[in-house]
Amino acid sequence: GFLIPYFIMLIVEGMPLLYLELAVGQRMRQGSIGAWKIISPYLCGVGVASVVVSFFLSMYYNVINAWAFWYLFHSFQDPLPWATCPLNSNRTGYEEECEKTSSTQYFWYRQTLNISPSLEVSGAVQWEQALCLTLAWLVVYLCILRGTESTGKVVYVTASLPYCVLIIYLIRGLTLHGAVNGLIYMFTPKLEQLSNPKTWISAATQIFFSLGLGFGSLIAFASYNEPSNNCERHAIIVSLINSATSIFASIVTFSIYGFKATFNYESCINKVILLLLNAFDLEEGSLTADNLNEMKDYLMATHPQEYAQLLPQLKNCSLEAELDTAVQGTGLAFIVYSEAIKNMEVSQLYSVLYFVMLLMLGIGSMLGNTAAILTPLTDSKVIATRFPKEVISGVVCFINCIIGLIFTMEAGNYWFDIFNDYAATLSLLLIVLVETIAVCYIYGLRRFEKDLHTMIGRKLNWYWKVMWAFASPLLIISLFIFYLTDYILTGTLQYQAWDGTQGQLVTKDYPGYALAVIGLLVASSTMCIPLGALVTFVRKRLKRESVSTVA
């Protein structure tokens, strides 16, 4: 159902913007700060904003790798630690919190995160998570140590290994019981969803972030290309491969999802059957999934009082409801997949494969981010001449690691959600909008066309020109307006907090200082653009004045 908006957004938004960034990087041959300075001196703020956003991203994104390491190390046990609940203190039953929710959720919220009931209760730093985070940063440091040349070789592994694992999972996933339900759910278009603008918005956002537009990493990587490189072909190929991978990954995801939903549905039915058998002392095997409804009516007719007593406990099991439980957020991805894996045979193998794949993807993203931060630093002569490459990378990794310890505290996951939701979204939209407008109108579309012709040797297709000049900016502006109206309509911002006593998530309001942090996050990256323009303006004014006084 999601596929139609996804493809349309890809063609209208993804490909043109990707081509634009690659072309800019290849033409200007510098990281994001230098490249925008060349286009127009007033736009140095855009590059700085990209670097700031990348810096925020690298701060919090590596925590996901730390979690993946944690799960990976715990996969070497039999049985898997998230498969069963731990026992309570007098060994008469399972832990209370684990009883109320499932064992996988308990493992995530209590044993991995040790989450506090709300944002205000900070708690202590979890040393296990801190260790995993340090390890994750060491791995990233190892990969970027020698600069982009070595990063290129690492990416061969981090990009190809996930494909192998996905193929293994595809074969395993499609042979699982109930996988077909998930696939049918994925491919049936839901027409009422298509008319909902939220679907189109999330498709656009998804394309945006999966291609990595606006972070400056694309410009940084493209600056290392040969100038005669055919970036038009590369842009089309990259975006198509990216989408094909997304579709492939979502097929695997939905088949596993279907398996999990079917498994939960069948256990729900079995629980209901057991409850009825025990309450009415019926013979075993007399109630099956097929005759359950008729037997329920029969029992309601023959023993109305006892049935009425039982009614609150009898859940209405529905496969659709299981499939509809939305999958979003990083924590949910860990919970859903580990729940599916624990029910497979040889679960340790699949668990190891899955978390290795997750690690590869995460480290690949981190490499892009750190490249976006390091390229401007190594480009600037002030820093590059004084310190060698290794020291600069080491300092950046160290600072990020220390800041990242915030996310290993008990309330760390709430701060992680803040960063995840607000650090990148609005700023990236603004950055990309300014980029498109800058290239088309300030630098001049004709001038850029000539540059591309010099580089590639081919005339620019009219399709790209229309997209860059009109369609993409309009689309981004409408996305922007949507986000702002959404925020204004809902009023205060809220977050989901885990309540251990109930065993589920509850909605709470953000305290004042959290709102201040959110505002700071958004402002610090967006304000760079006008500030940069202002600083350049003031500098030029001063220069002109000093020149005129000298003359």
Place this chain on the structure above:
Amino acid sequence: MLQVLLLTFSVVTVARAELCKPDAQNAFKVRLSIKTALGDNAYAWDANEEYLFKAMVAFTMRRYSSKTTTQISNVLLCNVTDRVSFWFVVTDSSKNTTVPGSEVEAAIRMNRNRINNAFLLSDKTLQFLKISSTLAPPVEPSTPVWLIVFGVVLCLIVAAIVFLVVAGIQQRKKKNKESTERENLEEKGEVTITIENGIPCETLDLKAGHINGVFSADDERFTSL
């Protein structure tokens, strides 16, 4: 005489029937799920199995209290249903009352494993409803497994980093030595070095020299032979 016997017999039976009733004092409900546990190998629940059950409970009481007075006839079963669930009590023949529930509970908890094995069932499939079972704790090794794996990976990564850093430093030292040697040789005029605009070619940054696409020999522009 016969009538007196019959009367006492019926009184005793009635009295005993009163002792074993659903929700009676010191009575416990038992529930078996034989088909769930054994599938195709499930046995049918009949009078022989009931006899075995009574025997196991009597055995348990004997083991617990070390009294050899509990007989199979002291264990009363009633209300057997199709589910296979029933109630039972343990009577005390000397006092003609039921043994206190706490004693029965403690005895069964002590010997739960033996009772389960006699019926080829487990704690979950042979349930004593008011008696909670002691769950077996999971096996925990002395050092958590994840720390071992973590240690191995950490050592590998640190070793690789140290290797790369040291190699980088050595390379830079070699380059510095070479360039000072070359400068010394230059002064002596012994080595010819290709120079472009006063800069030796080797030190030119690779990024600074690039091929101009317009002027490069593009095969497509020339007519093929």
